[in-house]
Amino acid sequence: MTTEPVGSDLDHGQPVDTVECAGLTPDQRQPYRELGLKDDEYQRIVRILGRRPTDAELAMYSVMWSEHCSYKSSKVHLAYFGKTTTDDMRARMLAGIGENAGVVDIGGGWAVTFKVESHNHPSYVEPYQGAATGVGGIVRDIMAMGARPIAVMDQLRFGPADAKDTRRVLHGVVAGVGGYGNCLGLPNIGGELVFDRSYAGNPLLNAGCVGAMRVEDLHLAHASGAGNKVILFGARTGLDGIGGVSVLASDTFSGEESAGRRKKLPSVQVGDPFTEKVLIECCLELYRAGVVVGIQDLGGAGLSCATSELASAGDGGMHVWLDRVPLRAEGMTPAEILSSESQERMMAIVRPDDMDAFLRVCDRWEVLATEIGEVTETGRLVITWHGHVVVDVPPRTVAHEGPVYQRPVERPADQDALRAAGPESLTRPSTPRELRELLLRMVSSPNLASKRWVTEQYDRYVRGNSVLAQPSDSGMVRVDEETGRGVAMSTDCNGRYCKLDPYIGAQLALAEAYRNVATTGATPLAVTDCMNFGSPEDPGVMWQFEQAVRGLADGCRELGIPVTGGNVSFYNQTGEVAILPTPVVGVLGVIDDVGRRVPTGLTDEPDQTLLLLGDTRDEFGGSEWAHVVHDHLGGVPPTVDLARERLLGEVLVAASRAGMLLAAHDLSEGGLAQAVVESCLLGSVGARIVLPEGSDPFVQLFSESAGRVLVAVSNAVVPAFTEMCASRGLPLTEIGIATPESGILHIDGVATLGLDELRDAWEGALPALFD
Amino acid sequence: MTKIGVITFPGTLDDADAARAVSSAGADAVALWHADADLRGVDAVVVPGGFSYGDYLRCGAIARFAPVMGEVIAGASKGMPVLGICNGFQILCEAGLLPGALLRNAKLHFVCRDQWLRVDNTETAWTSRFDRDAEILVPLKNIDGRYIADKSTVDRLEGEGRVVFRYVHGNPNGSVNDIAGVCSANGRVVGLMPHPEHAIATLTGPSDDGLDLFRSVLDAVVNP
Numbered sequence: 001m002t003t004e005p006v007g008s009d010l011d012h013g014q015p016v017d018t019v020e021c022a023g024l025t026p027d028q029r030q031p032y033r034e035l036g037l038k039d040d041e042y043q044r045i046v047r048i049l050g051r052r053p054t055d056a057e058l059a060m061y062s063v064m065w066s067e068h069c070s071y072k073s074s075k076v077h078l079a080y081f082g083k084t085t086t087d088d089m090r091a092r093m094l095a096g097i098g099e100n101a102g103v104v105d106i107g108g109g110w111a112v113t114f115k116v117e118s119h120n121h122p123s124y125v126e127p128y129q130g131a132a133t134g135v136g137g138i139v140r141d142i143m144a145m146g147a148r149p150i151a152v153m154d155q156l157r158f159g160p161a162d163a164k165d166t167r168r169v170l171h172g173v174v175a176g177v178g179g180y181g182n183c184l185g186l187p188n189i190g191g192e193l194v195f196d197r198s199y200a201g202n203p204l205l206n207a208g209c210v211g212a213m214r215v216e217d218l219h220l221a222h223a224s225g226a227g228n229k230v231i232l233f234g235a236r237t238g239l240d241g242i243g244g245v246s247v248l249a250s251d252t253f254s255g256e257e258s259a260g261r262r263k264k265l266p267s268v269q270v271g272d273p274f275t276e277k278v279l280i281e282c283c284l285e286l287y288r289a290g291v292v293v294g295i296q297d298l299g300g301a302g303l304s305c306a307t308s309e310l311a312s313a314g315d316g317g318m319h320v321w322l323d324r325v326p327l328r329a330e331g332m333t334p335a336e337i338l339s340s341e342s343q344e345r346m347m348a349i350v351r352p353d354d355m356d357a358f359l360r361v362c363d364r365w366e367v368l369a370t371e372i373g374e375v376t377e378t379g380r381l382v383i384t385w386h387g388h389v390v391v392d393v394p395p396r397t398v399a400h401e402g403p404v405y406q407r408p409v410e411r412p413a414d415q416d417a418l419r420a421a422g423p424e425s426l427t428r429p430s431t432p433r434e435l436r437e438l439l440l441r442m443v444s445s446p447n448l449a450s451k452r453w454v455t456e457q458y459d460r461y462v463r464g465n466s467v468l469a470q471p472s473d474s475g476m477v478r479v480d481e482e483t484g485r486g487v488a489m490s491t492d493c494n495g496r497y498c499k500l501d502p503y504i505g506a507q508l509a510l511a512e513a514y515r516n517v518a519t520t521g522a523t524p525l526a527v528t529d530c531m532n533f534g535s536p537e538d539p540g541v542m543w544q545f546e547q548a549v550r551g552l553a554d555g556c557r558e559l560g561i562p563v564t565g566g567n568v569s570f571y572n573q574t575g576e577v578a579i580l581p582t583p584v585v586g587v588l589g590v591i592d593d594v595g596r597r598v599p600t601g602l603t604d605e606p607d608q609t610l611l612l613l614g615d616t617r618d619e620f621g622g623s624e625w626a627h628v629v630h631d632h633l634g635g636v637p638p639t640v641d642l643a644r645e646r647l648l649g650e651v652l653v654a655a656s657r658a659g660m661l662l663a664a665h666d667l668s669e670g671g672l673a674q675a676v677v678e679s680c681l682l683g684s685v686g687a688r689i690v691l692p693e694g695s696d697p698f699v700q701l702f703s704e705s706a707g708r709v710l711v712a713v714s715n716a717v718v719p720a721f722t723e724m725c726a727s728r729g730l731p732l733t734e735i736g737i738a739t740p741e742s743g744i745l746h747i748d749g750v751a752t753l754g755l756d757e758l759r760d761a762w763e764g765a766l767p768a769l770f771d
Numbered sequence: 772m773t774k775i776g777v778i779t780f781p782g783t784l785d786d787a788d789a790a791r792a793v794s795s796a797g798a799d800a801v802a803l804w805h806a807d808a809d810l811r812g813v814d815a816v817v818v819p820g821g822f823s824y825g826d827y828l829r830c831g832a833i834a835r836f837a838p839v840m841g842e843v844i845a846g847a848s849k850g851m852p853v854l855g856i857c858n859g860f861q862i863l864c865e866a867g868l869l870p871g872a873l874l875r876n877a878k879l880h881f882v883c884r885d886q887w888l889r890v891d892n893t894e895t896a897w898t899s900r901f902d903r904d905a906e907i908l909v910p911l912k913n914i915d916g917r918y919i920a921d922k923s924t925v926d927r928l929e930g931e932g933r934v935v936f937r938y939v940h941g942n943p944n945g946s947v948n949d950i951a952g953v954c955s956a957n958g959r960v961v962g963l964m965p966h967p968e969h970a971i972a973t974l975t976g977p978s979d980d981g982l983d984l985f986r987s988v989l990d991a992v993v994n995p
Contacts, residue, residue: 178881182912183822185784274782274825366781457881459912461969461976464788478975481791595974771878 016334017055019389026052035062041403048397056322056383056390059335060398063301064308067570070402073536074568077549081563084553089562092525094218100144100297101211102564103218104526106590108485111215113145116155116208116491116530116586118569122268123205127172132180132271133241134207136343139184139276140297143283144346146219147211150463151477152181154191154207155491155530155584156454159200161446161769166195169203170770176271177207178457183273184280187466188458189475192491192584195446196627201574206530206567206584210489212479217287222294223314223349223375230310230318230373233362234279234345236328237303241269241341275344282365283346291358294349304338304398306347307373308381311395314349317376320383322390324372334383334390349375409546410539419500422635423620428698435697436751438629439673440761442702445628448670449765450681467594471682473516473666478594486594490516490587491530494669495580496622497637502544503551506583507640510555511706512668513587518649519664519709521598521656522589527556529566529585534578536570544581545570552583558642561587598652598661601682605662607715608738610687611722612672613648614708615731616700623704624669644707644730651730652709660717660724667708672735673701675710676745681759686742689735697750712738773798773989776813778843778859780805780834784821785856785968792968793817796985808838814992815852815896816843818859820913820966830873830915831861840866852896852988853960857913860952860962869953869962870928871920876913877945885977886911886943886965888951892935895958896991900983907980909965911943916964918946918953928953936963959991 022028030052032042037058045053045061053061067073081097090096094111095103101115119134135152142149154177158166181188191208223230286292294314296306303325311318322334332340350358355371362369376382381398383391429438442448451470460469467486468476474490492512498505510527517524529552534541556563572579591597602608620626621635655661663683667675680687691700713721718734725732739746746752775793777800779786790800801813805823810816823834834840840862847853847868855863863869876882885908890901901907920928925947928934936952944964952963967981 175880182881182914183782183784183825185821272825274822274827277784277822278781456883459881459883461883461910461912461966462784462788464785464791464969464975467974 016385016388016390019054019392022052022054028052030058032058032062036066037062041065044403049393054390056334056338057393059339060304060308060391063304063339064398065402067536069301069305071568072403073405073407073570074545075404076406077546080549081553084557085562086557089560093562093564094215095145096564097566099565100141102526102528103145104564104588105215106479106485106487106525108480108483109215110212110479110485111218112210112212112479112487112588113142113147114208114210114489114586114588115141115528115565116206116584117141117567118530118532119205119207120202120532120569120572123173124169124203126268127169128176128179129268129270131173131176131205133269133343134205135177135180136271136273136276137299138207138209139186140299140346142209142211143280144295144297145211146217146287147213148284149186149209149211149280150465150479151189151210151475152186152208153189153475153489153491155204156192157194157196157199157204157582159195159203160197161195163200165200167770173203173205174454174457180271180273182459184277185462187460187462187469189460189466189477190470190490193451193454196495196580198579202572202579204532204572204582208491208586210477210487219287219292219295223310223318225293225351226315226375226377227352228293228375229350229352229355229371230320230375231348231350231358231369232325232345232372233348233367233369235272235275235342236326236368237337237340237345238328238342239332239336239340241267242336242339269341269343271343278365278367279344279346282362282367285361286358289357289361291350291354292348293351296347298345298347300341302338302340302342308395308398310347310349311381312399314375315377316395317378318373318381318395319376320373322383322385324370326368326370334385407536407542408539409542411543412540418634419636423623423626423632426626426630426632432750435701439751442625442628442670443674443677443758444761444765445624446765446769447624448674450763452763453766453770467597468520471678472600473519474522476520476522476591476594476597484593484595486591488517488520488522488589488591491584492516493582493584494622495582496627496633498548498581498583499633500622500635500637502547502581504637504640505581506548506551506585507555507642508637508706509583509585510552511640511642511645512666513585514559514645514649515666515709517587517589518652519598519666521596521653522591523653524561524587524589524649526561526588527563527585529563529583531566531568532572532579532582532584533570534573538578541578548581548583552585555642559646596656596659598656598664600663600665600679602663602679602685602687602712602738603683604685604740605714606740608662608712609715609718609734610736610738611711611713612708612733612735613711613725613730615705616703616708617705618699619703619705625702638704638706640706647728647730648707648709651725651728655721655724660713660721661711662714663712665710667710669704671702671704677758677762679710680745680755681762684755686739686744686755688737688739689747691748692733773992774801774813775799775988776801776803776810776816778803778805778816778818778839780823780837782821782823782825783819785819785966788968789817789819789856792971792981792985795971796982796989798985798989803839805837805839808842810842810846815988816846818853818855818862820857820859823858823862830858831865834862835865844868847960850957850959852991854897854984855962856966856968857964860964861915863960863962868960869955870924871918871953873915873964874917874919875915876917881914882943883912884943886938887940888936888965889939890935891937892932892954895935895954895961897961897984897987898935899990900987906939908970908978909967909981910969910976911965913964916944918950920947931956935961
């Protein structure tokens with residue numbers, strides 16, 4: 001133990017602020033505002049500690065009490081999820097909100113964990129690394145539950161496709177998602193790609209991951225058992241991703257690089273997927289060896305988060321020798337080490353008797369593992385630096401008892417005007433020729449065009465269990481190779497609908513994800529969300545947020561599936577202008593045998609009838625047609641009927657079990673026209689569509705009414721299937737036939753289009769923009 | 772039962788898939804570890820795909836020095852069949868078991884697609900079950916898949932019929948002469964960029980065309 005005097009040069013020639021020093025210098029000015037803490041928040045820390053915090057403590061509190069880590073603006077609203085989750089809904093939930101990720105029992109002794117997280121701001125500043133580390137972070141969350149990650153997804157939103165900055169951000173983000181995920185060996189099974197002006201200065205990168213484990217292998221993040229060891233393993237800790245905490249250093253060292261000791265590194269972290277791949281295999285071997293008591297990944301807020309969360313979830317005490325942390329930069333201060341967001345690190349709690357076995361596994365995988373602390377019964381998190389106490393805090397005050405805000409909530413003054421300016425006055429196409437032109441224009445518009453340019457850069461095959469991947473309605477992976485049990489997942493959100501009505505918009509997102517899962521034959525089980533909104537300090541944004549949370553929670557209760565976890569990202573705005581409210585909703589479903597999955601594209605079986613399930617109404621508020629043709633957003637979004645969605649889901653799953661469905665495709669943005677074109681092109685199969693007599697072809701083809709699915713069944717099965725729908729009260733319309741050898745899509749009275757012409761329009765759009 | 776080894780390096784990704792393909796073909800898949808100079812008595816070896824050592828320095832450049840590779844090279848010199856897939860192909864090129872090198876794709880980004888290949892040589896240890904000129908559909912997924920060699924090497928490979936697989940219906944990455952895979956002079960060592968181990972069932976792949984590589988080697992170890 002070293003015995004340098006307090007506040008003097010302890011290690012690398014830099015003074016360190018200790019608890020003792022803090023007690024002696026109560027009035028020392030601290031740069032808490034630069035670290036993002038408000039005056040009253042700082043005073044609260046002083047009250048908790050009974051003295052001013054040390055630099056290291058200030059760093060910990062400031063990152064852990066940030067919006068990102070503490071959910072201080074959203075907490076009061078998120079509580080509504082708990083209030084609306086019934087015991088029935090909880091029945092299959094093994095872990096829920098508050099854990100690293102939600103976990104559900106999918107039967108057969110298997111548990112599945114899944115989550116979607118945002119990494120929006122880093123992806124704008126440094127698209128490649130921001131996106132890469134977004135994937136890396138969510139994968140470690142899944143790993144920390146004890147699961148093997150089995151698939152990833154990405155939900156991307158950018159400014160207008162033809163804007164110059166979109167090219168910069170999109171290329172980097174797509175390369176980053178692919179570069180990390182591909183090298184990690186996880187199949188990318190789907191996601192979203194949306195272009196809208198509101199994301200121009202604030203693109204969204206949400207990344208999702210699904211993991212699987214045997215039910216008994218579930219690991220929760222807690223540090224229990226006094227005397228157990230705290231092990232930090234994986235990559236070394238460096239100066240990357242330190243962000244705001246660097247003001248602590250610059251305050252002391254005048255902030256000039258020339259005057260300081262080193263160059264500051266970017267505040268966006270740098271990812272190393274190779275290290276993470278090795279870390280995954282190492283973790284899984286540690287789990288199998290049974291030598292892990294508790295585990296936590298190091299993501300946002302790094303060691304500050306891992307130590308305080310593990311300690312406060314366990315028996316309540318931990319001692320950490322911070323000088324033992326392996327570093328990759330010289331002269332890092334305790335505050336910097338605690339705040340570093342260096343990637344590919346994990347923290348485990350290990351019984352002393354298991355230490356040898358633990359280290360042997362790490363050694364086999366050449367993973368650096370260091371004992372940096374011990375679980376104690378003191379009820380305090382104590383961190384020392386070369387023998388001096390630099391942190392001494394009650395861990396719950398850092399991890400769980402941060403400030404909670406009841407932010408002002410107010411429906412925006414212009415909401416009524418927005419809803420009043422509906423699409424009714426917009427000019428509609430009237431002749432067959434105009435409808436044909438519109439169809440081609442729509443399928444080649446950036447939001448409806450094939451996403452192949454993006455998804456071709458992602459490995460969807462690795463691990464050999466991908467049954468469905470983009471452009472299928474949901475991604476599907478086999479979990480159990482013996483029985484064929486698997487899971488399906490879809491994520492959806494239409495920010496335009498949410499802008500018009502965030503309550504209904506969130507329910508429409510839920511409905512679509514639910515429908516997408518059921519369309520592939522899987523039974524929806526559980527929900528996760530990733531809430532992307534503007535500034536919580538704007539009462540209008542808080543209203544959007546509150547409405548979206550309530551809509552989603554009420555919707556989940558109606559569908560009978562629980563929200564098992566989620567993520568909130570605020571401050572997504574440029575100046576005063578917020579992004580479209582974007583509550584991305586992910587639905588996970590189970591399928592007992594992936595062999596009966598329903599493909600999205602038409603198959604070349606002879607004698608197929610195409611049936612449209614659900615009702616089509618004149619609904620164009622927030623539609624892609626209004627966006628593409630008129631650059632218009634106003635009115636009200638499509639009606640949502642969750643009872644109908646539930647019924648539709650039941651019919652789809654029952655029909656899949658009965659082997660009735662040759663193909664099925666959900667209708668969403670772009671309506672029936674888009675669904676038919678995609679079904680034809682994905683299967684390279686033509687079709688003849690006959691719209692209902694006397695109907696308005698424009699409404700039939702382009703309305704975005706919810707609760708609809710296009711299915712293909714054998715002619716011989718039509719009576720039985722029709723009877724099945726009729727007996728359950730699900731509307732069904734015979735809409736056409738598949739014409740496998742024709743090579744054309746013929747819409748009676750409207751247009752005849754060659755599949756080649758359609759393919760050029762649909763698949764050519766993104767390469768023309770981005771190659 | 773025929774034993775076929777599947778090597779795992781740090782960063783190997785498709786080892787489980789290669790093992791599954793070996794089992795599907797009716798052989799016994801044996802896990803081989805990069806750090807062990809031991810082939811555990813296997814009759815043939817698959818060097819699977821992935822990003823061994825993160826592709827740092829150069830694809831395959833570090834993995835070729837792994838202890839297990841010394842044994843693979845020694846085995847190959849005695850006629851043991853070896854198959855390198857994707858990163859495995861890159862490793863075999865680095866190890867000098869196959870000629871040529873793999874460079875960044877023509878469009879500079881990762882390409883994952885279902886790719887048609889023509890089987891140009893059915894005399895190798897890994898392709899005897901195919902009909903000559905058969906076209907097969909197999910996933911391709913890589914960022915460094917552009918095959919290149921100097922002109923005299925390419926001429927020699929072409930002249931000796933050592934181009935085993937060739938891209939058809941479009942060259943995805945700019946490989947010289949549309950070359951997707953090549954073999955050693957004795958036809959026992961084969962390397963290709965596309966992934967036959969991901970085409971063993973239509974449930975999870977575009978076809979089951981890849982299975983015949985793993986079936987072919989069963990004959991090859993019986994009739995060397």
